[in-house]
Amino acid sequence: xxxxxxxxxxxxxxxxxxxxxxxxxxxxxxxxxxxxxxxxxxxxxxxxxxxxxxxxxxxxxxxxxxxxxxxxxxxxxxxxxxxxxxxxxxxxxxxxxxxxxxxxxxxxxxxxxxxxxxxxxxxxxxxxxxxxxxxxxxxxxxxxxxxxxxxxxxxxxxxxxxxxxxxxxxxxxxxxxxxxxxxxxxxxxxxxxxxxxxxxxxxxxxxxxxxxxxxxxxxxxxxxxxxxxxxxxxxxxxxxxxxxxxxxxxxxxxxxxxxxxxxxxxxxxxxxxxxxxxxxxxxxxxxxxxxxxxx
Amino acid sequence: xxxxxxxxxxxxxxxxxxxxxxxxxxxxxxxxxxxxxxxxxxxxxxxxxxxxxxxxxxxxxxxxxxxxxxxxxxxxxxxxxxxxxxxxxxxxxxxxxxxxxxxxxxxxxxxxxxxxxxxxxxxxxxxxxxxxxxxxxxxxxxxxxxxxxxxxxxxxxxxxxxxxxxxxxxxxxxxxxxxxxxxxxxxxxxxxxxxxxxxxxxxxxxxxxxxxxxxxxxxxxxxxxxxxxxxxxxxxxxxxxxxxxxxxxxxxxxxxxxxxxxxxxxxxxxxxx
Numbered sequence: 001x002x003x004x005x006x007x008x009x010x011x012x013x014x015x016x017x018x019x020x021x022x023x024x025x026x027x028x029x030x031x032x033x034x035x036x037x038x039x040x041x042x043x044x045x046x047x048x049x050x051x052x053x054x055x056x057x058x059x060x061x062x063x064x065x066x067x068x069x070x071x072x073x074x075x076x077x078x079x080x081x082x083x084x085x086x087x088x089x090x091x092x093x094x095x096x097x098x099x100x101x102x103x104x105x106x107x108x109x110x111x112x113x114x115x116x117x118x119x120x121x122x123x124x125x126x127x128x129x130x131x132x133x134x135x136x137x138x139x140x141x142x143x144x145x146x147x148x149x150x151x152x153x154x155x156x157x158x159x160x161x162x163x164x165x166x167x168x169x170x171x172x173x174x175x176x177x178x179x180x181x182x183x184x185x186x187x188x189x190x191x192x193x194x195x196x197x198x199x200x201x202x203x204x205x206x207x208x209x210x211x212x213x214x215x216x217x218x219x220x221x222x223x224x225x226x227x228x229x230x231x232x233x234x235x236x237x238x239x240x241x242x243x244x245x246x247x248x249x250x251x252x253x254x255x256x257x258x259x260x261x262x263x264x265x266x267x268x269x270x271x272x273x274x275x276x277x278x279x280x281x282x283x284x285x286x287x288x289x290x291x292x293x294x295x
Numbered sequence: 296x297x298x299x300x301x302x303x304x305x306x307x308x309x310x311x312x313x314x315x316x317x318x319x320x321x322x323x324x325x326x327x328x329x330x331x332x333x334x335x336x337x338x339x340x341x342x343x344x345x346x347x348x349x350x351x352x353x354x355x356x357x358x359x360x361x362x363x364x365x366x367x368x369x370x371x372x373x374x375x376x377x378x379x380x381x382x383x384x385x386x387x388x389x390x391x392x393x394x395x396x397x398x399x400x401x402x403x404x405x406x407x408x409x410x411x412x413x414x415x416x417x418x419x420x421x422x423x424x425x426x427x428x429x430x431x432x433x434x435x436x437x438x439x440x441x442x443x444x445x446x447x448x449x450x451x452x453x454x455x456x457x458x459x460x461x462x463x464x465x466x467x468x469x470x471x472x473x474x475x476x477x478x479x480x481x482x483x484x485x486x487x488x489x490x491x492x493x494x495x496x497x498x499x500x501x502x503x504x505x506x507x508x509x510x511x512x513x514x515x516x517x518x519x520x521x522x523x524x525x526x527x528x529x530x531x532x533x534x535x536x537x538x539x540x541x542x543x544x545x546x547x548x549x550x551x552x553x554x555x556x557x558x559x560x561x562x563x564x565x566x567x568x
Contacts, residue, residue, distance in 0.1 A: 006471040007394035014385035017441035018404070021419060026410055028418035093309050098302040107554065108313035111320065114550040114557075116500045118518040119539035122525050123323045126532045132335045134322070166315070174558055175565050216565065227411055230502040234522050248413055248503075256507055261417050268414045276409060 033265035042259055055266035065267070067242065068250040069274070071157060075246065076225045079161045084214075084221060086169040091176035092206075106177070110170035117167065121234040124163045125150065150236050153243035160231050160244055168224075172217050179213040180206065215286045219279055226275050247271045320543070327351070327537035334532040350537035358534075359512065360541055363520035368545075370432055370505075370516055371498040374439040378494050379487060381441035386449020387479055391456060392471075401450070404443050413503065420507055434508040435516070439498060445490055448564050452486040453479070489560035492553050499546055517542040 040047040059065045128149035136146035149159045232244040255264030326334045329343040354360035428434040
């Protein structure tokens with residue numbers, strides 16, 4: 001048996017860092033969100049006033065907050081299914097016994113994941129350039145009029161979604177691939193003998209066996225996509241007409257451009273609450289879906 | 296379906312997918328060698344007519360890219376080393392050492408994962424301002440010195456170390472630090488490599504926090520420097536592509552060299568338990 005003192009010595013550095021630089025700021029953020037901390041308070045702390053829930057109340061009445069939330073929800077609602085569908089499709093292809101050069105394809109499909117968002121966003125800005133971009137060049141060959149991808153409020157968010165899917169799908173692909181490889185092959189063998197089609201094998205063997213993985217991946221992906229920031233920062237600066245201003249973008253502007261740290265903290269907490277509620281809802285729905293089935 | 300057709304279809308789709316995944320990266324490399332203005336043409340050129348290193352020279356000589364590169368290397372390496380030390384110690388303690396409240400404390404840490412890091416950023420900025428660390432390397436490094444994910448990863452791996460091994464060493468009179476240094480660390484080597492790659496890549500690619508805490512150009516890391524260049528030089532595609540190459544190439548090379556460890560860590564980290 002080790003003396004308990006050693007255990008605490010081993011834990012101290014990590015707990016100190018997490019406590020001082022994460023836990024303490026999180027609690028402080030809650031307090032900060034109940035004050036009117038702004039540029040004046042930054043200059044002199046005596047200007048700070050307690051305003052209770054005023055920041056939250058004011059935010060809920062600001063159209064900009066609702067539109068930022070709307071853009072973020074749009075990004076999550078379209079981006080997550082698209083991204084997970086792509087991941088699952090790629091994983092199924094890679095898992096097929098007919099696929100060749102698997103290590104190469106796996107590496108190639110995964111490569112965008114390790115890249116730096118800012119750098120690849122710069123590339124995409126060029127690919128989707130209205131005048132000289134490759135995307136419009138290809139479209140023009142198909143007889144489609146050029147689009148102002150990042151300059152048109154209707155197209156800017158879809159372009160960012162395409163970018164995010166391209167950048168991220170490889171991550172979940174690897175997780176799905178491991179899940180697929182864990183499905184016992186005799187299940188498929190038995191289904192084939194019974195004459196089940198490829199689609200029915202997918203529907204009745206693959207999907208149920210992947211169930212827990214799918215749930216975990218969707219929760220992690222949803223939380224990740226709610227934190228949209230770097231993509232609009234680099235590709236559109238939140239525009240055009242604020243059509244790509246996400247909740248975190250709003251928090252950044254509010255906090256570090258206008259120095260309304262109280263109000264920005266309220267934005268951060270509202271985002272946290274929304275993410276928490278969505279996660280809880282997903283878990284609840286998943287549990288209900290499993291009623292009667294052994295989980 | 297005819298098996299030969301199925302085989303062609305599957306491999307064709309994979310080939311198409313790989314092309315879509317790699318094309319932007321390969322094109323970035325190609326455009327980075329083009330003359331200024333060459334890429335703004337129709338049809339978009341695939342290869343440079345007269346390859347030049349001029350964009351790279353411009354970036355290193357006039358745009359301070361060398362400084363950003365060194366900053367990124369220094370910041371990412373320091374975060375990797377320090378977080379490795381903290382996470383290894385704590386992960387091992389959670390896996391193998393006995394103390395009151397161990398499981399509850401670990402559950403609390405895992406529970407903290409639901410809080411997005413951005414919630415902490417505003418007070419963290421004020422705290423670091425108070426400590427005089429805004430616009431310093433330390434300001435970027437300090438919050439990354441320990442991560443719940445890293446502790447979790449080490450704990451999962453360290454649980455596989457047999458207790459008998461540690462008990463035998465204790466009976467032989469070895470102290471806890473010696474056991475950690477001479478028995479545990481060598482056994483944890485694979486997870487150390489995995490965690491080191493993860494930490495380095497995450498630190499290298501991190502954007503929002505360095506953007507907030509670094510206010511002066513002299514401390515910019517590559518992503519921040521590149522983003523600020525991209526706002527000034529929006530039209531200079533060739534220059535921007537060269538900047539992207541400098542930013543992305545180190546992490547791609549690191550990933551290709553250490554792929555096995557990285558993917559193992561990804562799977563280990565995604566298993567909840």
